[in-house]
Amino acid sequence: MNVDEALKTRISVRAFKPDPIPEALIREILEVARFAPSGGNLQPWRVIAVSGVERDAVIAIAKANLPGDEGERLVYPANLWDPYRTRRYKLGEDMYELLGIPRDNKVGRLMHLAQNFEFFGAPVGLFFVIDKAMGHGQWAHMGMFMQSVALAALERDVQSCMQEAWARMRTPLAVHFALGDHEMIYAGMALGRADMSKPVNSMRSDRAGVDEIATFRGF
Ligand SMILES: Cc1cc2nc3c(=O)[nH]c(=O)nc-3n(C[C@H](O)[C@H](O)[C@H](O)COP(=O)(O)O)c2cc1C
Numbered sequence: 001m002n003v004d005e006a007l008k009t010r011i012s013v014r015a016f017k018p019d020p021i022p023e024a025l026i027r028e029i030l031e032v033a034r035f036a037p038s039g040g041n042l043q044p045w046r047v048i049a050v051s052g053v054e055r056d057a058v059i060a061i062a063k064a065n066l067p068g069d070e071g072e073r074l075v076y077p078a079n080l081w082d083p084y085r086t087r088r089y090k091l092g093e094d095m096y097e098l099l100g101i102p103r104d105n106k107v108g109r110l111m112h113l114a115q116n117f118e119f120f121g122a123p124v125g126l127f128f129v130i131d132k133a134m135g136h137g138q139w140a141h142m143g144m145f146m147q148s149v150a151l152a153a154l155e156r157d158v159q160s161c162m163q164e165a166w167a168r169m170r171t172p173l174a175v176h177f178a179l180g181d182h183e184m185i186y187a188g189m190a191l192g193r194a195d196m197s198k199p200v201n202s203m204r205s206d207r208a209g210v211d212e213i214a215t216f217r218g219f
Pocket residue numbers: 010011012013014091116161162163164165166187203204205
């Protein structure tokens with residue numbers, strides 16, 4: 001798969017087959033993803049991969065702690081403004097339309113959201129850990145690492161969904177994983193083989209066009 005193809009075909013998969021993914025394959029993916037760039041080559045990332053009983057344990061922790069709490073590091077700024085607000089809203093509406101869950105079915109929508117905490121059925125979950133003292137730069141570099149993981153996985157026919165939802169479980173997960181006082185979980189990622197028979201995986205999210213996001217000067 002070439003890079004353009006990988007960038008264009010990676011999607012967030014929200015329904016996985018239960019087929020296990022061996023540790024060796026996850027290691028292979030991380031072996032490649034660790035070449036992601038970071039300012040000053042700090043490599044400000046650490047990964048905890050869970051499968052089997054360890055996956056079951058974090059799912060149980062999430063269930064026991066729902067709805068969780070994001071703490072101080074909010075996933076989105078409060079009172080999101082346009083164009084971001086509209087983009088986020090549209091993503092949700094498009095997804096729930098595919099799932100056949102209308103706006104007034106609050107329970108249905110919450111139940112779908114809760115599937116985040118089962119990794120959407122994926123056999124492997126990753127947690128991305130960062131030092132709390134790191135600043136916005138290093139959080140951005142973590143993002144490069146996560147995208148690298150997703151693309152290296154795709155190359156091996158393993159699909160993914162990045163999951164900030166797990167930010168709601170930072171406190172109980174930090175206890176479970178015995179993280180140091182200086183560490184925190186940024187986000188999770190579900191990894192596995194996509195179940196393409198599920199309508200939710202036909203979701204293709206919009207993107208703003210180049211002229212909306214870029215300015216060209218001096219060409
Ligand atoms: C860091 C990060 C965290 C995300 N967290 C979640 C999440 O918790 N649950 C979810 O269903 N999707 C999550 N997403 C997926 C986004 O909604 C998705 O990337 C976006 O809508 C673009 O769609 P695509 O990934 O299919 O191209 C996350 C994406 C990123 C980059």
